[in-house]
Amino acid sequence: MAKKYGILAYPAGHSLSPAVHNAAFKAMKVRAEYKAHEIEEVDLDDFMKMVRNNFAGLSVSLPYKEIVIKYLDEIDDHARRIGAVNTIVNNNGFLVGYNTDFLGSNKAITEVIKGPSTKGMIAVIIGAGGAARAIAYGLLSLGMNVWIKNRTKSKADAIAIELAELFDAEIHSEEWDNWQTGDILINATSFWIQNPDTTAENLPKFCDENFLREFKVVMDISYNVHLKNFPDPLMTPLLIKAKELGLKTISGDKMLLYQAVEQFKLWTGEEAPIEIMRKALEEEGKRCF
Numbered sequence: 001m002a003k004k005y006g007i008l009a010y011p012a013g014h015s016l017s018p019a020v021h022n023a024a025f026k027a028m029k030v031r032a033e034y035k036a037h038e039i040e041e042v043d044l045d046d047f048m049k050m051v052r053n054n055f056a057g058l059s060v061s062l063p064y065k066e067i068v069i070k071y072l073d074e075i076d077d078h079a080r081r082i083g084a085v086n087t088i089v090n091n092n093g094f095l096v097g098y099n100t101d102f103l104g105s106n107k108a109i110t111e112v113i114k115g116p117s118t119k120g121m122i123a124v125i126i127g128a129g130g131a132a133r134a135i136a137y138g139l140l141s142l143g144m145n146v147w148i149k150n151r152t153k154s155k156a157d158a159i160a161i162e163l164a165e166l167f168d169a170e171i172h173s174e175e176w177d178n179w180q181t182g183d184i185l186i187n188a189t190s191f192w193i194q195n196p197d198t199t200a201e202n203l204p205k206f207c208d209e210n211f212l213r214e215f216k217v218v219m220d221i222s223y224n225v226h227l228k229n230f231p232d233p234l235m236t237p238l239l240i241k242a243k244e245l246g247l248k249t250i251s252g253d254k255m256l257l258y259q260a261v262e263q264f265k266l267w268t269g270e271e272a273p274i275e276i277m278r279k280a281l282e283e284e285g286k287r288c289f
């Protein structure tokens with residue numbers, strides 16, 4: 001019998017994860033199938049019972065990365081400190097939670113910022129949701145100093161206070177109207193999803209050229225953007241601007257790919273076929289968006 005894996009999300013319709021993981025299983029001759037499960041919160045208890053009884057592993061996406069923790073028997077230290085689980089391994093009915101998002105963003109960033117060390121660099125993160133929190137955790141673990149800013153400042157404050165205790169590197173929260181620059185800028189908001197009518201004339205402040213030009217690298221973790229005036233779902237207006245200014249850019253598919261690579265390792269104990277997963281992600285992205 002093929003082992004069962006899947007992604008839990010709501011909505012889950014446009015998930016690229018089934019294509020990526022099924023391609024990896026096939027390439028590595030792992031007898032397994034991976035499907036998207038769009039589950040409403042009222043059905044979560046029943047779904048998680050089914051996971052415990054029938055699944056070998058699960059990816060967890062919005063809005064369940066925090067809620068799912070109560071169904072687990074154990075949670076690894078990183079996921080516990082981040083406060084979110086995006087990966088579950090089922091060891092014969094014993095569910096263990098992990099977070100591979102921070103590993104995915106670290107890998108996406110360190111493959112672009114080559115050189116001696118990321119220690120002491122300054123990262124500015126915009127957003128204070130689950131993704132921003134995982135990214136901040138990852139960057140602090142690399143020794144980067146982090147400035148985190150969010151429309152709702154109290155959420156950035158909470159992340160800064162909690163993570164500051166865990167690392168030697170510094171983390172500060174910043175007023176929305178201050179625009180501190182640094183070495184790397186990361187957009188971890190869902191701004192593009194919320195604003196599909198964005199045009200070149202009404203870009204958010206974080207796309208301002210005078211702000212951007214001080215950075216060396218710009219990452220935008222959005223990967224499923226449907227803007228009426230910008231047709232490429234990966235090249236967000238932020239990345240377009242950064243490229244025009246000659247800065248290095250990192251699109252959201254990189255973080256997605258590398259977090260999936262870490263999931264594959266957790267589920268199978270084997271190295272993941274990265275290039276096959278990268279190709280599957282690219283093809284499915286073109287097909288869906």
Ligand code: NDP
Nearest residue numbers: 127128129130131132151152188189190191221252255256
């Ligand atoms: P959350 O819903 O937890 O957080 C959303 C964040 O976006 C909040 O900080 C929110 O601010 C901010 N935001 C939303 N609208 C606006 C706006 N109009 N102006 C300014 N800020 C805004 O989502 P996640 O953290 O889970 O995900 C964020 C994005 O990252 C999503 O687009 C998601 O698809 C993407 N993502 C990509 C991953 C990848 O692998 N590439 C992995 C995970 C997520 P406020 O608190 O004020 O509401």
